[in-house]
Amino acid sequence: MVTASISLRDVGRTFGATRALAGIGLDLKPGVIGLLGPNGAGKTTLLRLLATALPPTQGQVSVLGLDPQVPAERTGIRRQLGYLPQEIGFPRGFTAFAFVDYIALLKEWTEPAARHAEVRRVLGLVGLPDLGPKRIRAMSGGQRRRVALAQALLGSPLVLILDEPTTGVDPEQRVTLRTVLAEIARTSIVVLSTHQTEDVAALCERVIVLDRGRIRYDGPVTDLVGQAAGRVWLADEPDPAAKVSWRTGTGRYRNVGTRLRDDVEHVEPSLEDAYLLLRGGSAENEPAGEAAS
Amino acid sequence: MTTALAPGRPAAAAGRTTLVALAAREMRRFVLNPVFLFAVVMTEWTTWTGGGGTTTEIDNVNGYPAVFLGGFGMMATYWLTRSMRASEPVAGVTPTTRPTRTAALCWVAIVPFFCGVLTLFGFLHPYPVGDAVYGPFSPSARLAVLVGQIVVPSLGGPLLGVALGRWVRFPGAAFVLFLVIFGWVELVTILTLSHQDSAPIAVLRLFSPFAFFTVHSDAGGVTAWRGSPWFFIGWQLALCAIAVLVALLRGAEGRLRSRIIRALGIAGATAVILLVLAATGGFTHAVTA
Amino acid sequence: MAGAVLRAGAWPAVAGISGVAVVVGGCGAAFPAAATVLLPICFALLAAAAAFTLDEPASLVVDVTPTRPARRTAIRAVALLAPLAAGGLVMLAAAMRGLALPWAAAGLALAGNVLLGFAAACVARTRTGEPGAAAGAAVVLVLMAPGLVPQVARWVRTFPAPGAGGPSSDHVWWTVLAVCAVAIAISAGGRRLPRWRARGAIPRLPGAVRP
Numbered sequence: 073m074v075t076a077s078i079s080l081r082d083v084g085r086t087f088g089a090t091r092a093l094a095g096i097g098l099d100l101k102p103g104v105i106g107l108l109g110p111n112g113a114g115k116t117t118l119l120r121l122l123a124t125a126l127p128p129t130q131g132q133v134s135v136l137g138l139d140p141q142v143p144a145e146r147t148g149i150r151r152q153l154g155y156l157p158q159e160i161g162f163p164r165g166f167t168a169f170a171f172v173d174y175i176a177l178l179k180e181w182t183e184p185a186a187r188h189a190e191v192r193r194v195l196g197l198v199g200l201p202d203l204g205p206k207r208i209r210a211m212s213g214g215q216r217r218r219v220a221l222a223q224a225l226l227g228s229p230l231v232l233i234l235d236e237p238t239t240g241v242d243p244e245q246r247v248t249l250r251t252v253l254a255e256i257a258r259t260s261i262v263v264l265s266t267h268q269t270e271d272v273a274a275l276c277e278r279v280i281v282l283d284r285g286r287i288r289y290d291g292p293v294t295d296l297v298g299q300a301a302g303r304v305w306l307a308d309e310p311d312p313a314a315k316v317s318w319r320t321g322t323g324r325y326r327n328v329g330t331r332l333r334d335d336v337e338h339v340e341p342s343l344e345d346a347y348l349l350l351r352g353g354s355a356e357n358e359p360a361g362e363a364a365s
Numbered sequence: 366m367t368t369a370l371a372p373g374r375p376a377a378a379a380g381r382t383t384l385v386a387l388a389a390r391e392m393r394r395f396v397l398n399p400v401f402l403f404a405v406v407m408t409e410w411t412t413w414t415g416g417g418g419t420t421t422e423i424d425n426v427n428g429y430p431a432v433f434l435g436g437f438g439m440m441a442t443y444w445l446t447r448s449m450r451a452s453e454p455v456a457g458v459t460p461t462t463r464p465t466r467t468a469a470l471c472w473v474a475i476v477p478f479f480c481g482v483l484t485l486f487g488f489l490h491p492y493p494v495g496d497a498v499y500g501p502f503s504p505s506a507r508l509a510v511l512v513g514q515i516v517v518p519s520l521g522g523p524l525l526g527v528a529l530g531r532w533v534r535f536p537g538a539a540f541v542l543f544l545v546i547f548g549w550v551e552l553v554t555i556l557t558l559s560h561q562d563s564a565p566i567a568v569l570r571l572f573s574p575f576a577f578f579t580v581h582s583d584a585g586g587v588t589a590w591r592g593s594p595w596f597f598i599g600w601q602l603a604l605c606a607i608a609v610l611v612a613l614l615r616g617a618e619g620r621l622r623s624r625i626i627r628a629l630g631i632a633g634a635t636a637v638i639l640l641v642l643a644a645t646g647g648f649t650h651a652v653t654a
Numbered sequence: 655m656a657g658a659v660l661r662a663g664a665w666p667a668v669a670g671i672s673g674v675a676v677v678v679g680g681c682g683a684a685f686p687a688a689a690t691v692l693l694p695i696c697f698a699l700l701a702a703a704a705a706f707t708l709d710e711p712a713s714l715v716v717d718v719t720p721t722r723p724a725r726r727t728a729i730r731a732v733a734l735l736a737p738l739a740a741g742g743l744v745m746l747a748a749a750m751r752g753l754a755l756p757w758a759a760a761g762l763a764l765a766g767n768v769l770l771g772f773a774a775a776c777v778a779r780t781r782t783g784e785p786g787a788a789a790g791a792a793v794v795l796v797l798m799a800p801g802l803v804p805q806v807a808r809w810v811r812t813f814p815a816p817g818a819g820g821p822s823s824d825h826v827w828w829t830v831l832a833v834c835a836v837a838i839a840i841s842a843g844g845r846r847l848p849r850w851r852a853r854g855a856i857p858r859l860p861g862a863v864r865p
Contacts, residue, residue, distance in 0.1 A: 544699055556685065
C-alpha cells in the first residue's frame with residue numbers, strides 16, 4: 073500500500089521574467105494542510121505544481137515517491153490524484169452526472185456499473201445526490217463548484233489538491249465538506265488553498281503562508297494563532313498603533329498590532345488576526361518591487 | 366456523515382480499455398450532434414434524388430457527400446473537440462493523456478465513414494458501375510472514383526476537424542476552412558475546364574482533399590480528366606494519416622512525440638509521392654466517351 | 655467612449671477572416687472564370703467577419719452598465735467598415751481585371767452579406783456575450799445554401815451573374831436588408847433585458863451624465 077507523501081526540495085517556478093515561486097522546501101504527510109497568502113503570492117502556482125499540471129523550473133518534486141518529470145511516473149501519480157482548480161469550465165450541455173462520469177472515465181474507471189456508482193457516491197458527498205441529471209449551465213455558482221469538487225473526490229485519492237474549494241458554497245455545505253475532507257485526510261494528503269481563514273482554522277493542523285513566492289510560515293495553526301496572543305484588542309476608535317484596524321458588526325474597532333499592549337481590551341486572536349499580523353510584518357521587512365505571479 | 370469514503374479503487378485498466386470506452390462515448394455525442402444529423406439527411410436526400418436534376422455524369426451528385434459528410438462532418442468534430450477544452454485543467458491531470466483522448470475523438474470518424482459507405486451503395490443502386498454516367502473510366506477506375514469522392518472524404522473531413530480543434534483556438538476556424546477548401550476545389554475545377562490536358566493544372570486539381578474527375582461534354586457523352594483515381598485515393602489516405610498524426614502530436618511527450626514526428630515525415634513523403642503518381646497516372650489527357 | 659468600446663471588439667477575428675476573404679476574392683479576380691463561384695464565397699466570409707464585431711468577453715459586466723445596448727451596438731457597427739473595405743478592395747481588383755459584373759448589384763450583395771452577418775450577431779447577442787462563432791457559422795451555411803442545394807439555387811440567387819437569366823439577386827438583398835434593419839433595431843433596443851429593469855425608470859446616481 074502506498075503511503076501518501078509529497079516532498080519539495082528548493083523548488084522554483086518562473087514565467088518569463090516573473091518568479092512565481094522560489095526556494096520552496098516542503099514535506100507533506102497525510103492530513104489537511106492549509107495554504108494562505110495574498111493575491112499573487114504563488115498559491116495557485118504551487119498547487120498546480122503539486123497537481124502535476126506544471127513542472128518546476130528548478131528543484132525537485134516527489135509525489136507519492138514518484139517523479140512527475142518522468143511521464144510514466146506522472147501517470148502513476150495522477151491515478152492517485154484529485155485536483156480542483158481555481159477556475160474550471162464545463163463542456164456545453166453536460167449534466168452534473170455526465171461531467172463527473174467523464175472525468176471518472178479519464179481516471180480509468182472503465183467498468184460502467186462501478187463508475188456510475190462512484191459518480192453517485194461523490195455527488196452525494198458534496199450534497200448533490202439528486203442533481204445529477206441537471207444541466208450544469210442551469211446550476212448556481214455554488215452548485216457548480218460542488219460539481220467540480222465532486223470530480224476531485226473520485227476514487228478517494230491519496231493526494232487531494234483543492235484551490236478555493238468553498239467559494240460560493242453555503243455555510244451548511246461548507247461544514248459538510250469539512251467533515252468529508254477530515255475523513256479523507258486520515259490517509260490522504262489534502263492541500264487546501266482558501267481565503268476563508270475559518271475553514272483553515274476548523275480543518276487544518278498545519279498551515280503554510282506564502283508571500284511573493286516564498287514560504288513565510290510553515291507550522292501548526294495553533295502556533296501561528298499563538299503569535300497573535302496579546303496583540304489583538306477592541307476599541308471604540310481605530311487605534312493608530314495598530315497595523316490593521318476595522319469596524320466590526322458591534323460598532324467597535326478590532327485592532328491588530330505588532331506591539332504588546334496592556335492598556336487595552338484584549339480579545340482571543342483568530343487565525344485571520346495572526347495571518348494579518350504576519351502579513352503586516354512581512355510587508356514592513358520585505359524590499360519593494362520583488363516580482364511574483 | 367455516513368457516506369462511505371473509501372471505495373474499492375478501479376483495477377489498473379489498460380490504456381486500451383479506457384480508449385475504447387472514451388471512443389464509444391465520443392461517438393455517442395457525435396451521432397447526436399445536430400450538424401452531423403443535418404449532414405446525413407442532406408447527403409442521403411441529394412444522393413437518392415440526384416440533387417433534383419438530371420444526372421448526366423457522376424460529378425453532378427458526388428460532390429454532396431464530400432460537402433455534407435466531409436465538410437459538415439469536419440465542423441461537427443471541430444466543435445466536439447473544442448467543447449472539451451473548458452475542462453482541460455482537470456482532464457489534463459488525469460492518467461488518460463491528451464493523445465489518448467485525441468485518439469478517442471479520431472475514432473469518431475468511423476461513423477461518417479460508414480455513412481459514406483452506405484451512400485456509395487446508395488449511389489451504385491441507380492447508377493451501377495456499367496452506366497454511361499461514368500464516362501470512359503474502366504470498371505475498377507469507376508469504383509475508385511466513387512470511393513475517392515464519397516467514402517474517403519467522409520472519413521478525412523472529420524479527422525481534419527479533430528486536428529483543427531486540437532491546434533486552432535479560433536472558434537470560427539472550421540467554417541472558414543470549409544469555405545477555403547470549397548473555394549479551392551471550385552477554382553481548380555474551373556481551371557481544369559479550360560485546360561483539360563494541362564499537367565500542372567491536373568496537379569493543382571488533385572492537390573486537394575477532394576477532386577472531380579469528369580465533366581459532361583457539350584457534344585454529349587462524358588469527358589474523363591487526367592489523373593489516376595487509385596493513386597488519388599492513396600494521396601487522400603495519406604492526408605487522413607497526416608491529420609491524425611497532427612492531432613495526436615498535441616500534448617504528446619517523450620518517445621511518443623518523437624515517433625509521431627517521424628511518422629509525420631514518412632506520411633508527408635508518402636503523400637507527395639502518391640500525389641505525383643496520381644497526377645501522372647491514369648489518363649494522360651482528357652478522354653470523352 | 656467609442657474608442658474604448660471599439661477596442662474591446664474581436665479585431666483579430668474580424669481582420670483575420672476579412673484577410674482570408676480578400677485572398678479568396680483575389681483569386682476570383684485573378685481567374686475571372688471562377689469569379690462567380692469565388693466572389694460569393696468571399697462575401698460569405700465577410701458576412702462571418704461582420705458576425706464577430708459584437709463579441710464581448712466581459713458581457714456579464716458590460717450588460718449591466720448604464721450605456722444602452724443600442725449605443726454600444728451603434729459604436730461597434732463602425733467595425734463593419736473593415737469587411738466592407740475588404741469587399742470593396744476585391745471588387746476594385748475584379749474591375750481592374752476587366753471582369754464584367756453588374757457592379758451596383760455586386761455592391762448591394764456585399765452590403766447585404768455584411769449586414770446579414772451583423773444582424774445575426776445582434777440577434778444572437780441578446781442570448782450570449784460572444785455570438786460571433788455561432789452567428790458566423792449560421793450565416794455561412796445560409797449563404798452557401800444556393801451553392802450546395804440545387805433546389806434552392808433555382809429560386810434564390812445571392813450573387814449577380816453577368817448576363818444570366820433566372821431570379822435576380824437584387825430582390826433577395828433588398829429583402830434581406832429590410833429584414834436585417836428591423837432585426838437590428840429590435841435586438842439593439844435590448845428587448846431581452848430582465849423584466850425588473852422594464853418595470854420602472856432606472857435611477858441615476860447623483861452627478862451621473864446621461865450617455
